[in-house]
Amino acid sequence: MPNTKRRRLLVRGAASALAITLGATALAACGSSDDDGGTASGPVSLTYWTWTPGMDKVVDLWNKGQGKKDRITVTVKKQASGDTLITKILTAHKAGKAPDLVQAEYQALPTLVSNDALADIAKNVGDARAKFADGVWQQTTLGTDAVYAVPQDIGPMMFYYRADLFKKYGLTVPATWEQFAETARALKKKSPGTDLTTFSASDSGLFAGLAQQAGAKWWTTSGDKWKVAIDDAATKKVADFWGGLVKEGAVDNQPMYTPAWNKALDTGKQIAWVSAVWAPGTLTTAAPDTKGKWAMAPLPQWSDGENVTGSWGGSSTAVTTDSKHKEAAAKFAAWLNTDGDALNALAKEGGIYPASTSAQLSGAFTTPPDFFSNQADFYALAAKIARTTAPSAWGPNVNVAYTTFNDAFGAAAKDRSDFSAALAKMQSATVADMKKQGFEVSE
């Protein structure tokens, strides 16, 4: 044991000696800034769990630039996305070995905070607030004074349709959901084998986004109590709307992201998709033969003249409570998601749509995506839509609500039965789980 300790000391001594000579000028330059804790005491190396493709290249920019100056080295550990990563982070946190930085979807933040896995970095990243839309920033504070993450990418929802086939069938782009339903029915009349789209019971995030657009607030707090309102009037409206369309056969009831769905999009058996800003990437792989035939429009609205959208997807960069260099980690998180070069690289290498409002119209986002080369104003329109995103309200057991959605809505979609019964199941399962854990809940 003493041997290793000494060796570690020796290595560290050598490394810092080297760093001191190399970075002497840099230190002199920023010596007066209020860096303390991790950054001041020597070189720092951080581990970052992320699923964004090409993140290692973006992190290289940091390690060779700003990071070299601040003597903060970040190492990327590629992870699987979604709920499995949350479980992995929580397990690592239980052992006190969570990485310094993690990528987390917005809806997972309350779960992570509730497990005391995320550090409050309000002191370090407070200045970044101005770079983001209020609705986006609010998701990282959970409505408190703390800041638990820096927003990275967002997924404002939009309506995608096959422009050529809409013309062929004589359809107009629906501006309201009522028109959306009419369009679906009109299409069925003209071409019984074709569907406008499908209601997918495997995509809870899509349903949550649609409810968010309608004004739903699934989790809210008052005092020391959570209020769960998954079956509120707004969500019921959304559920009944889609349930009605599925029941009358105006839209398909099969899940998305299956080989069958890919084929339906590629062959024009489904001619529209309610999706988010990242849809071009998905369509490129799912329906390669339809390049240039799609167009994007704002999501249909619940009433004329309204201008609201929901979000599907999006994630943030958070610092864990296990990190020994929280300030250094927060500094990197802020750089990654607000620095122009970093965001450009993220867009190019990772294909993300940035949460930072200034980045939404620069660099990679001045020309439309390849797949939508026919729509020159794609990103200008996207940025305009992103500003209309309704606030979201996530709670500490989104995962329970989401898995119940899969099962309850899966069965309802299969039987083409009442969607509001499925919604009630979602509400009761979520409340039951919170009560079991000991949360104070009011319905």
Next chain:
Amino acid sequence: MTTAHRRKSYGVKGAPYGFLLPATILFALFFALPIGYAVWLSLHKVRVVGLGLGSGARSEVWAGVENYTDAFTDSELLDGALRVLGYGCIVVPVMLGLALLFALMLDSDRVRLAPFTRLAIFLPYAIPGVVAALLWGFLYLPDVSPFYYVLQKLGMPQPDLLDGGPLYLALSNIAIWGGTGFNMIVIYTALQAVPAEVYEAAKLDGATPLQIALRIKIPMVAPSLVLTFFFSIIATLQVFSEPTTLKPLTNSVSTTWSPLMKVYRDAFGTGDVHQAAAEAVIIALATLVLSFGFLRGANRRNKQEAAR
């Protein structure tokens, strides 16, 4: 001399324990300890205070049998068990029946191309369960399956294999396709071990090949049948990868379709490891009781027959 003698006898006495040590350590570390931890987890639960945000809001507290009563009162676990029972009622008899039939046919005198046929039937077993499920899943999806294309061209009805009753057939088919070969090899190996003079005696007595198969071969390989049945029961109770792989393709498979899927969902989907641990313990006990119950029953019958 005395010291050397003493050391020698001590060494001999300690030797068995020395040999036992590696196995004991491995057993304790990788078997007893994890099981003990699972049981410990199953008797605890998470307790949240207030809004549950921030540090110290969450603690692990003693739950007693609460997780177990929850598991038994949650209809999903029982429904899952019933679904698996229905699935097992198709898989086990069909798979073992086919395995026995193929083994007997391969063992008959008139068989040709035996090595090739044997390999061909065994080959699906070498394909991982997930890959097999994906492969069949694509064949079951009407929009991408070549079978449906042919059915459509012929104007035949195209049943939805991923819905209701046919779903059980679809899932069973994957297991039967993958498992028959392995069971056939086990039974076939047992048949090879039957001494030739037994057959000769039967032939001299004028037994037909069918009679030899029914009256001699099958009773002679009964222990192998018991073994394959035993393995099949365990495999059926643990069915997980096939329905999990088919799940994204259809609305008909829920996240709690089989008991093990529910364990997985509770641990990784909804993040309640304590509940998942309780369910895992229940499933392990049920598997133990069922499989060893069967084994004991089979042994008792064998002994009775031997006594007769």
